[in-house]
Amino acid sequence: MSHVVVVGGGFAGVWAAAAAARVRGESDLRITLIAPGKDLVLRPRLYEPEPERATVALKRILEPVGVEHVRAAVQDIDVDGRVVIADGRPVEYDRLVLAAGSRLVRPDIPGAERLFDVDTLEGAQRLRGHLRGRDGYTAVVVGAGFAGLEIATELAGRGRVVLVEKADEIAPDLGLGPRPVIEVALDRLGIERRLGTSVAEVTEGGALLAGGSPIPADAVVWTAGLEASPLTSRIPGDRDRLGRLKVDTRLRAHPHVFAAGDVAAARADDGHWTVQSCQHAVPMGKTAGHNAAADLLGVQLIDFAPAPYVTDVDLGAAGGVYTRGWDRLVALSGAEGKWVKRWLMDKIHPPVDDAATILAHAGVVTTPIPF
Numbered sequence: 032m033s034h035v036v037v038v039g040g041g042f043a044g045v046w047a048a049a050a051a052a053r054v055r056g057e058s059d060l061r062i063t064l065i066a067p068g069k070d071l072v073l074r075p076r077l078y079e080p081e082p083e084r085a086t087v088a089l090k091r092i093l094e095p096v097g098v099e100h101v102r103a104a105v106q107d108i109d110v111d112g113r114v115v116i117a118d119g120r121p122v123e124y125d126r127l128v129l130a131a132g133s134r135l136v137r138p139d140i141p142g143a144e145r146l147f148d149v150d151t152l153e154g155a156q157r158l159r160g161h162l163r164g165r166d167g168y169t170a171v172v173v174g175a176g177f178a179g180l181e182i183a184t185e186l187a188g189r190g191r192v193v194l195v196e197k198a199d200e201i202a203p204d205l206g207l208g209p210r211p212v213i214e215v216a217l218d219r220l221g222i223e224r225r226l227g228t229s230v231a232e233v234t235e236g237g238a239l240l241a242g243g244s245p246i247p248a249d250a251v252v253w254t255a256g257l258e259a260s261p262l263t264s265r266i267p268g269d270r271d272r273l274g275r276l277k278v279d280t281r282l283r284a285h286p287h288v289f290a291a292g293d294v295a296a297a298r299a300d301d302g303h304w305t306v307q308s309c310q311h312a313v314p315m316g317k318t319a320g321h322n323a324a325a326d327l328l329g330v331q332l333i334d335f336a337p338a339p340y341v342t343d344v345d346l347g348a349a350g351g352v353y354t355r356g357w358d359r360l361v362a363l364s365g366a367e368g369k370w371v372k373r374w375l376m377d378k379i380h381p382p383v384d385d386a387a388t389i390l391a392h393a394g395v396v397t398t399p400i401p402f
């Protein structure tokens with residue numbers, strides 16, 4: 032009996048397992064997903080006030096489609112022996128889908144252990160617990176990218192927020208298109224900016240900026256920088272500056288290994304590289320899972336073909352900003368931008384319990400956004 036092993040229970044891993052199950056049909060292909068947690072964590076929703084709502088039980092997706100879940104963390108991958116080591120035990124595979132995601136790059140500064148984050152469910156819950164009941168707090172948010180803007184604008188409702196960004200402008204990766212809308216939103220919410228600097232130390236009473244100026248604060252939230260899972264280093268081949276494996280159009284990283292989601296860099300639409308986002312992790316997972324099973328069963332493999340790139344940043348009480356294309360031209364802002372964001376956040380919830388619905392979704396790789 033052939034065995035597909037998926038490492039990771041995020042968007043990419045879950046959809047890889049479901050897509051492999053769809054290709055399996057009546058064959059005896061065995062599919063195992065290895066991930067330590069019991070839930071799929073919807074990381075894009077962790078900035079919301081109740082982060083514990085941003086989870087879906089993995090068994091409600093995997094059990095109906097006949098995927099075994101091994102609750103363990105993978106420490107090593109031997110591509111020659113086709114075996115992964117999960118909590119010290121070997122698990123052999125015929126095809127592997129690596130979908131172990133990404134993690135926040137934590138800075139090496141004094142007091143780093145005091146930093147809060149919204150990268151993991153535990154991190155987001157810790158931040159909320161810490162600020163609960165402290166209306167009028169001051170929060171320092173480090174990094175004015177997607178995650179930093181969303182948590183900063185969310186927290187601005189009940190306290191003072193200072194946004195620290197090492198670039199000389201906010202949203203450096205979002206480009207010129209949405210920046211004016213974001214600037215207006217930050218002004219409206221009273222969010223202070225410290226640009227061209229970073230936090231050099233986290234103290235009991237707040238943050239010290241490079242150069243020494245202190246910002247007294249109740250919480251310092253670090254959002255700057257994601258890196259791919261270190262498991263990518265176990266697969267021979269090229270990696271990019273984020274540690275992502277460069278994969279081909281079928282998301283193959285090595286003869287028996289496919290990679291999807293935040294661990295992989297693939298060509299998306301218009302020749303751009305994929306970005307670490309669920310809008311790419313979902314179709315990458317579906318493509319990699321299909322191809323891993325298809326490779327074993329003699330079924331036609333498919334090329335990765337994501338929908339055209341869009342972005343949407345939640346700007347708290349100031350609405351949202353929705354952009355289209357790689358130049359990120361603003362399509363909707365304010366209440367309309369926020370409405371689309373809510374729509375997108377609802378859409379990332381996978382269907383549960385019903386095998387036919389889950390397998391049908393697994394077969395739709397390219398889902399254009401209708402806005």
Ligand SMILES: Cc1cc2nc3c(=O)[nH]c(=O)nc-3n(C[C@H](O)[C@H](O)[C@H](O)COP(=O)(O)OP(=O)(O)OC[C@H]3O[C@@H](n4cnc5c(N)ncnc54)[C@H](O)[C@@H]3O)c2cc1C
Binds near residue numbers: 044067106131307343
């Ligand atoms: C605050 C925040 C806001 C975001 N906002 C957006 C947004 O608005 N839009 C958007 O498209 N994207 C957004 N993203 C990015 C998006 O969340 C990620 O790109 C997406 O989660 C990637 O999915 P993934 O399955 O590749 O990895 P992950 O979601 O990181 O999942 C990885 C999985 O692998 C498991 N795992 C890790 N290591 C191991 C191991 N050694 N062994 C076994 N299992 C392992 C983990 O437990 C997890 O189950 C945001 C991310 C953050 C942090």
